[in-house]
Amino acid sequence: MADHNLPSGAGKVAEQYPDVWDAYASLGEACANAGPLDARTRRLVKLALAIGQRSEGAVHSHVRRGLDEGITAEEFKQVVMLSIPTTGFPNAVAALTWVEDITEA
Numbered sequence: 517m518a519d520h521n522l523p524s525g526a527g528k529v530a531e532q533y534p535d536v537w538d539a540y541a542s543l544g545e546a547c548a549n550a551g552p553l554d555a556r557t558r559r560l561v562k563l564a565l566a567i568g569q570r571s572e573g574a575v576h577s578h579v580r581r582g583l584d585e586g587i588t589a590e591e592f593k594q595v596v597m598l599s600i601p602t603t604g605f606p607n608a609v610a611a612l613t614w615v616e617d618i619t620e621a
Contacts, residue, residue: 525573559585560595567599567611575614589619 530537548558559582566574579592592615600608 555585556587559587560591563592563595564599567596567607568603570603570607570610572610572614575611576618579615579618583618589615592619 526537548555553561559578563575563578563582566578582592583589593612596608596612596615599611603611
């Protein structure tokens with residue numbers, strides 16, 4: 517199940533430790549299917565979580581995948597704006613640049 521079309525760090529784990537990667541991917545799938553949220557909502561929630569974690573790589577990943585799924589740049593930017601009261605203005609500004617890294621590429 518290892519996906520070799522992954523960012524370099526995750527791709528190395530998938531390549532070197534395929535059993536670990538498969539277990540991790542299975543956990544992600546189980547979590548995604550644990551409730552009623554649709555795929556679009558899950559993607560936006562995961563983007564929000566990545567913003568809260570200040571994870572540039574995860575923000576990039578969720579924006580890339582979300583674009584492929586039909587989510588617009590403006591929808592991603594609204595998630596960033598929603599993060600301001602919770603995560604703070606500086607964090608949101610950083611997240612906005614990460615979103616724009618992908619949406620304006």
